[in-house]
Amino acid sequence: MFRALSRVSTAGFRSLARTRTGYSAPLASRCYSHGKVETDEEFDSRWVTYFSKPDIDAWELRKGMNTLIGYDLVPEPKILDSALRACRRLNDLASAIRILEAVKDKAGPHKDIYPYVIQELKPTLTELGISTPEELGIDKL
Amino acid sequence: MAHQAHAYHMVDPSPWPLTGAVAALLMTSGLAIWMHFNSVTLMSLGLVLLLLTMYQWWRDIVREGTFQGHHTPPVQKGLRYGMILFITSEVFFFLGFFWAFYHSSLAPTPELGGCWPPAGITTLDPFEVPLLNTAVLLASGVTVTWAHHSIMEGHRKQAIQSLTLTILLGFYFTILQALEYYEAPFTIADGVYGSTFFVATGFHGLHVIIGSTFLAVCLLRQVQYHFTSEHHFGFEAAAWYWHFVDVVWLFLYISIYWWGS
Numbered sequence: 001m002f003r004a005l006s007r008v009s010t011a012g013f014r015s016l017a018r019t020r021t022g023y024s025a026p027l028a029s030r031c032y033s034h035g036k037v038e039t040d041e042e043f044d045s046r047w048v049t050y051f052s053k054p055d056i057d058a059w060e061l062r063k064g065m066n067t068l069i070g071y072d073l074v075p076e077p078k079i080l081d082s083a084l085r086a087c088r089r090l091n092d093l094a095s096a097i098r099i100l101e102a103v104k105d106k107a108g109p110h111k112d113i114y115p116y117v118i119q120e121l122k123p124t125l126t127e128l129g130i131s132t133p134e135e136l137g138i139d140k141l
Numbered sequence: 142m143a144h145q146a147h148a149y150h151m152v153d154p155s156p157w158p159l160t161g162a163v164a165a166l167l168m169t170s171g172l173a174i175w176m177h178f179n180s181v182t183l184m185s186l187g188l189v190l191l192l193l194t195m196y197q198w199w200r201d202i203v204r205e206g207t208f209q210g211h212h213t214p215p216v217q218k219g220l221r222y223g224m225i226l227f228i229t230s231e232v233f234f235f236l237g238f239f240w241a242f243y244h245s246s247l248a249p250t251p252e253l254g255g256c257w258p259p260a261g262i263t264t265l266d267p268f269e270v271p272l273l274n275t276a277v278l279l280a281s282g283v284t285v286t287w288a289h290h291s292i293m294e295g296h297r298k299q300a301i302q303s304l305t306l307t308i309l310l311g312f313y314f315t316i317l318q319a320l321e322y323y324e325a326p327f328t329i330a331d332g333v334y335g336s337t338f339f340v341a342t343g344f345h346g347l348h349v350i351i352g353s354t355f356l357a358v359c360l361l362r363q364v365q366y367h368f369t370s371e372h373h374f375g376f377e378a379a380a381w382y383w384h385f386v387d388v389v390w391l392f393l394y395i396s397i398y399w400w401g402s
Contacts, residue, residue, distance in 0.1 A: 061248075
């Protein structure tokens with residue numbers, strides 16, 4: 001299953017809710033001695049673009065999600081929105097709901113993140129007709 | 142007495158290519174008969190014919206080279222090219238199975254739970270028997286190199302010892318792997334994980350057995366004084382093949398056993 005990564009509070013979730021001022025965290029907590037550092041905004045837009053490819057195929061969708069979930073962070077709602085729309089283009093409802101499960105898993109002990117993400121994604125979920133695991137009753141074992 | 146004005150080997154007519162082709166036909170059609178009519182007779186016949194063909198064809202090559210002197214330097218060069226091209230084709234063979242593995246594992250489908258290893262699969266610990274197997278094959282690479290140097294330096298006894306040790310290590314690997322197969326908590330039928338695991342490692346195991354057999358034939362030939370310190374291409378070909386088998390295992394270990402767990 002999804003590997004448990006160390007969920008350091010500052011390295012993870014990037015959103016309007018964070019309190020630090022000004023500086024941008026480096027890409028996925030890699031500390032290189034030199035080289036261009038990607039900003040949070042660049043990271044996000046790169047992934048939004050990835051999932052926005054009109055003719056993305058099922059393999060690329062799954063690969064993108066697996067890579068994204070491998071990072072030590074919870075993806076921004078805008079990235080997830082793009083991924084959910086890719087699921088819609090590919091008629092893959094199963095993966096759409098799985099993405100929501102993955103977000104909850106990535107948040108780990110930070111129980112406030114998942115409800116926030118669902119709240120941000122509600123319009124998209126309604127538009128695309130995606131139920132949450134909770135609505136389907138599959139969040140319980 | 143007829144002489145040739147060139148250094149190449151014009152091979153005498155031989156029935157073994159034909160028997161080999163017939164064996165291939167009987168094995169393939171025999172496989173179909175087995176699948177549909179539950180009889181292994183035809184396939185077994187093909188298999189026996191294949192083994193006889195291999196034995197007699199390669200025996201003839203040994204006679205032509207070692208006893209009749211047909212393997213001049215240009216002929217040996219051709220044999221080298223041949224072995225290299227063959228091993229290259231085997232590399233591509235394995236490349237296909239690695240492609241299948243990475244296709245399935247980099248983008249696991251919803252049926253697997255969208256994760257790798259798939260939900261419900263208990264993988265083997267890469268630091269237990271698989272690591273031992275890695276050590277065994279790496280050691281056998283050392284011993285086969287030792288054997289080569291022994292042959293080149295004319296140390297007959299050491300060559301026999303190191304070659305024997307190489308073969309024993311090969312058997313040890315095979316036994317360990319067979320036990321792993323028996324004890325594994327998953328089977329070939331367990332989704333794409335089982336398929337990629339057992340087909341890739343299974344074909345590798347078959348190649349270990351083939352390689353061990355090739356080395357064993359070299360041991361028999363070494364004991365019977367076939368090799369000289371300057372001319373022992375059969376051994377070199379076996380050693381190349383053995384190194385190839387070792388390298389494939391390293392890729393399997395890193396990809397499937399370690400990363401894939």
